[in-house]
Amino acid sequence: MIVAERKPLDDIIEMLGGQGKVLAVGCGTCVAVCFAGGKKEVEMLASSLRMSTNLKGNKLEVDETSVQRQCEAEYLEVLDERVKDYDAIVSLGCGVGVQYLAERFPEKRIIPALDTKFMGGPTEAGVWEERCQGCGSCVLGITGGVCPISRCAKQLMNGPCGGSKHGHCEIDEDVPCAWQKIWESMEKLGRLDELMQVSAPKDWSTSRDGGPRRVVRDDIRTPKTEDS
Amino acid sequence: MAMQQAIENTEEKGRALKAGSNLERVLAAGHFAVTGELEPPKSHDADIVRKRGKVVEECLDAANITDNQTAIVRMSSIGSALLIKDSGLEPVIQITCRDRNRLAMQADLLGAAAHGIKNVLCLSGDHQSFGNHPGAKNVHDIDSMQLIRMIKDMRDESRFQCGEEIPGGGPRFFIGAAANPFADPLELRPHRLAKKVAAGADFVQTQLVYDMDQFRKYMAKVVDMGLHEKVSILAGVGPLKSTGMARYMRDKVPGMMVPDIFVDRMADAVKGIDKDDKAAKQEAWRAEGIKICIEQCLEMKEIEGVAGVHIMAIGWETAVRPIVEGAGLMPRPKVD
Amino acid sequence: MTQSPEFEPQIVAFCCLHCAYAAADLAGGSRCGYPSSIKIVAVPCTGRVDSVHLVKTLEDGADGVMVAGCLPGRCHFQTGNLHAKQRVDHVRELLEEIGLEPERVRMVNVSAGMGVQFAENAKDMSETIAALGPNPLRVPKSQASTTDAALEGTN
Ligand code: SF4
Ligand code: SF4
Numbered sequence: 001m002i003v004a005e006r007k008p009l010d011d012i013i014e015m016l017g018g019q020g021k022v023l024a025v026g027c028g029t030c031v032a033v034c035f036a037g038g039k040k041e042v043e044m045l046a047s048s049l050r051m052s053t054n055l056k057g058n059k060l061e062v063d064e065t066s067v068q069r070q071c072e073a074e075y076l077e078v079l080d081e082r083v084k085d086y087d088a089i090v091s092l093g094c095g096v097g098v099q100y101l102a103e104r105f106p107e108k109r110i111i112p113a114l115d116t117k118f119m120g121g122p123t124e125a126g127v128w129e130e131r132c133q134g135c136g137s138c139v140l141g142i143t144g145g146v147c148p149i150s151r152c153a154k155q156l157m158n159g160p161c162g163g164s165k166h167g168h169c170e171i172d173e174d175v176p177c178a179w180q181k182i183w184e185s186m187e188k189l190g191r192l193d194e195l196m197q198v199s200a201p202k203d204w205s206t207s208r209d210g211g212p213r214r215v216v217r218d219d220i221r222t223p224k225t226e227d228s
Numbered sequence: 229m230a231m232q233q234a235i236e237n238t239e240e241k242g243r244a245l246k247a248g249s250n251l252e253r254v255l256a257a258g259h260f261a262v263t264g265e266l267e268p269p270k271s272h273d274a275d276i277v278r279k280r281g282k283v284v285e286e287c288l289d290a291a292n293i294t295d296n297q298t299a300i301v302r303m304s305s306i307g308s309a310l311l312i313k314d315s316g317l318e319p320v321i322q323i324t325c326r327d328r329n330r331l332a333m334q335a336d337l338l339g340a341a342a343h344g345i346k347n348v349l350c351l352s353g354d355h356q357s358f359g360n361h362p363g364a365k366n367v368h369d370i371d372s373m374q375l376i377r378m379i380k381d382m383r384d385e386s387r388f389q390c391g392e393e394i395p396g397g398g399p400r401f402f403i404g405a406a407a408n409p410f411a412d413p414l415e416l417r418p419h420r421l422a423k424k425v426a427a428g429a430d431f432v433q434t435q436l437v438y439d440m441d442q443f444r445k446y447m448a449k450v451v452d453m454g455l456h457e458k459v460s461i462l463a464g465v466g467p468l469k470s471t472g473m474a475r476y477m478r479d480k481v482p483g484m485m486v487p488d489i490f491v492d493r494m495a496d497a498v499k500g501i502d503k504d505d506k507a508a509k510q511e512a513w514r515a516e517g518i519k520i521c522i523e524q525c526l527e528m529k530e531i532e533g534v535a536g537v538h539i540m541a542i543g544w545e546t547a548v549r550p551i552v553e554g555a556g557l558m559p560r561p562k563v564d
Numbered sequence: 565m566t567q568s569p570e571f572e573p574q575i576v577a578f579c580c581l582h583c584a585y586a587a588a589d590l591a592g593g594s595r596c597g598y599p600s601s602i603k604i605v606a607v608p609c610t611g612r613v614d615s616v617h618l619v620k621t622l623e624d625g626a627d628g629v630m631v632a633g634c635l636p637g638r639c640h641f642q643t644g645n646l647h648a649k650q651r652v653d654h655v656r657e658l659l660e661e662i663g664l665e666p667e668r669v670r671m672v673n674v675s676a677g678m679g680v681q682f683a684e685n686a687k688d689m690s691e692t693i694a695a696l697g698p699n700p701l702r703v704p705k706s707q708a709s710t711t712d713a714a715l716e717g718t719n
Contacts, residue, residue: 009661040616044658047619052662054701154325154352154366158373158423160416161352162408162435162483170483171355183413196419198377198427201330201370201389 001030002094003128004114015111019058020087026066027093037092039066070097076104136206144185151178157199247402249346250318251290253563255460261536264288268303281312283545287552295322299359324353329369341399349404350375373427380428405429409446411483418449431460433538439485447533456533463528466540467517467547471495525555573601573693575628578613582640583676584632590679598686611644618655625702628668628693635673
């Protein structure tokens with residue numbers, strides 16, 4: 001899932017500026033399961049925005065709603081009429097959701113309420129960890145199911161580096177060393193010999209370095225008719 | 229014993245030098261090599277670099293010039309290297325994968341070679357969170373293993389990393405790698421060295437060694453695997469400065485093992501000295517630190533597979549001469 | 565903060581049925597009593613009290629909110645009271661961001677037999693709130709939010 005976290009209240013209020021009528025829009029997918037942008041979080045944020053601006057003497061009018069998924073235009077249709085009544089929209093979606101709202105409602109100011117953090121999952125209740133950076137050319141098949149791109153602080157392809165200690169990374173005792181994990185996993189799989197090969201430089205052109213990316217599936221696209 | 233072996237190895241490897249640097253020649257001739265480390269200043273003051281170079285000039289076969297060590301901005305490794313090279317000390321430039329991508333690295337290597345630099349050490353680089361620009365974006369386009377391979381391919385195949393041919397032949401570098409015998413998982417470390425050798429490392433400088441027992445175990449395995457015949461291993465040594473530093477290195481520095489005995493010896497060195505007599509304490513500490521370092525160098529000479537020492541006395545360059553002299557490693561050989 | 569002498573705090577106490585609610589009953593029925601400013605809301609477990617409840621209660625004008633659960637280790641649902649404590653802490657941080665005094669929200673733990681302690685806690689809370697003064701959000705009634713209006717209907 002995409003993991004996000006609420007921005008400081010003051011930052012959101014500053015972006016909103018002055019008085020007005022605001023619609024806070026949650027998203028029922030990734031950010032709902034990581035407790036950042038679901039219905040309850042929308043309620044909390046709307047309440048907090050009202051209270052905080054009220055205390056400062058220029059109370060914002062904040063209404064609440066939530067859609068199943070902000071990152072698909074179809075799910076935003078339900079807002080088409082409603083947004084007309086508002087001066088701005090506060091999105092509790094991930095960065096994708098915010099942009100889909102901005103694309104659909106170009107005449108409205110769209111404010112992100114969340115900081116989108118990473119693709120990952122919970123490791124225990126209340127703790128989420130990064131697992132993938134969307135490098136566009138997955139190497140998990142040769143690294144024992146542990147991603148060195150997102151989980152090694154230096155994105156090594158031939159780790160571990162000399163900073164690995166007691167299973168954690170040199171940058172932080174709370175961060176497990178990805179390469180220690182890769183090593184253990186490959187050992188269990190009886191494939192340690194593969195780690196002895198020097199792996200070639202990664203082709204980053206499939207990653208963000210190649211520019212904004214796009215996936216096209218001709219079998220799914222809307223068919224072109226004769227006359228179009 | 230070690231020297232005998234080194235001579236045989238050289239014969240095995242043949243006399244053809246890869247880069248022809250002084251360090252390579254000293255090693256090829258079977259001498260116990262001595263390298264050291266110089267830290268460039270946090271300024272553009274050329275005199276500081278030259279002065280630091282002068283102090284160690286006669287004691288070292290080559291000096292590493294660190295590259296934004298601990299992710300703190302300093303004068304560039306190549307820029308500083310040219311300064312000490314001009315005054316007669318052979319530099320080993322360092323390149324971290326943290327700060328440059330493959331384009332910048334290859335461009336720098338061509339530039340360095342054009343200026344007559346012949347040694348390079350390949351490093352991952354300390355994470356930028358340790359340094360003075362923690363908000364920096366790191367690169368890590370390729371890792372240190374791939375960097376070694378890239379420089380080797382430039383030299384031996386005359387090819388850029390992309391496979392394109394380098395007009396007129398590739399730059400010739402004596403390629404170095406770092407090794408930490410004390411990082412986890414311990415049992416992997418000799419294998420990781422093997423990987424660096426397979427990637428193309430000609431020499432290796434280890435992390436600071438204090439735990440001689442663990443280092444001996446590591447070297448036994450390395451020799452067992454025959455790695456010492458394919459790569460020249462320089463053991464990292466460095467003088468302790470105080471009890472506090474010894475303790476700090478034991479407890480806080482990642483990838484470092486300092487046995488209690490050295491912490492105790494440093495503490496004993498200042499016993500009986502008035503607590504407030506800072507100068508006397510410092511003198512006693514420094515004398516003991518140098519003494520321990522000399523003992524270590526002497527021990528290193530006896531360990532099979534160790535081809536030399538790499539002395540790290542950052543910020544204390546004046547310690548280098550007494551250590552090299554004390555270990556009976558002066559004068560440095562002149563090999564043509 | 566200026567404060568009218570006749571200010572009588574309005575404090576909502578979410579009380580667990582298994583402990584604090586019974587304790588409040590005990591206190592009420594005995595000499596020790598607890599301040600009339602405390603309005604009890606019975607909950608099956610303090611674990612049922614969500615952060616949203618605490619925030620909305622304040623938004624709707626309460627001067628203080630107290631969450632009263634079982635003693636640590638004595639929750640009928642194992643850890644409901646511990647979760648409640650985490651949420652109270654979380655809301656206190658949020659209040660700071662909002663600009664309200666975090667002291668307006670508090671967690672206390674009592675057992676069913678601790679009527680005296682409940683009364684003491686309630687009195688202490690009441691005094692804290694009296695010192696803080698009224699919830700500033702209650703004063704201007706003109707710009708009532710949707711929830712204000714909704715709650716006014718239920719009051
Ligand atoms: S290798 Fe690439 S695609 Fe696979 S998990 Fe890591 S970042 Fe994601
Ligand atoms: S300690 Fe492990 S995770 Fe951290 S940078 Fe080194 S290899 Fe990567």
